[in-house]
Amino acid sequence: MRKILPILLILIGIGGGIGAGLLLRPDPAAKAALPECAPVEIARDDHDGHDTPDLPEYxxxxxxxxxxxxxxxxxxxxxxxxxxxxANPGKREEVFSREPKLRDIFLQVLFDHANVGGFRGTFTTAGNMGTLRGALLDAAQGVMGHDVTDVLITDIARQDV
Incomplete structure (x- = not known):
């Protein structure tokens, strides 16, 4: 009985996995009905004659x-x-030339966020981070115009003193 039980459990596990795979397999007709993805807009790069996508700059x-x-x-x-x-392509130098103004306005937004309790408790919830990103984007666009299309918070940490 000791030798049969592990083999029986393995067979039940394999059978359950195969059954679940067959049961949860996507319907081929539904896959065929999916719309095609829109093509990426291509900009012509006159320097080397190759097509390059018009991607934003980070x-x-x-x-x-x-x-x-x-x-x-x-x-x-x-x-x-x-x-x-x-930002839109080619705006790197302009962003760095205006970085002191951007840092100043970002610090003001971050201090305001801190003063209303935005960094207390579970401060990384989607709603809380979305509010902060929106305020930072509004501030960045106030300095740079619509050349800045999004603000990305790449690292965040809170250290209690």
Whole structure:
């Protein structure tokens, strides 16, 4: 009986896996009914004669942002985050030339977010992070116009003091 039980369990497991695979297999008719994906818009690169997709440029800001969380008139914790910008192609130099203004406006948004309790509790929820990203994007577009298309929070950490 000791030797038969492991073999029986293996066979039941294999049979259950095959049965689940057959039962959950996608319907071939439904797969055929899926629409085709839209083609990527291609821009002509005159320098080398090759086609290149018109993709956004990702620009990582040089230094991290450090935001103190004040509770009862003392620093209770620190939030450190890194930000990258999604911008139209060719805007890297313009972003870096305006980085001091961008950092200033981002710090103001981050301090305001901290002061309303945005970094307390479970601060990384989708709604909370979406609100923060939206405020940072509005601030970036106030400085750069619509050349900045998104703000990416690439790293975030909170350290309680």
């Amino acid at each position: 620009i990582k800001l040089n230094n991290q942002f450090v935001i103190p969380i004040v509770d009862h008139d003392r620093v209770a914790s620190m939030v450190v985050l890194s930000i990258s910008l999604e």
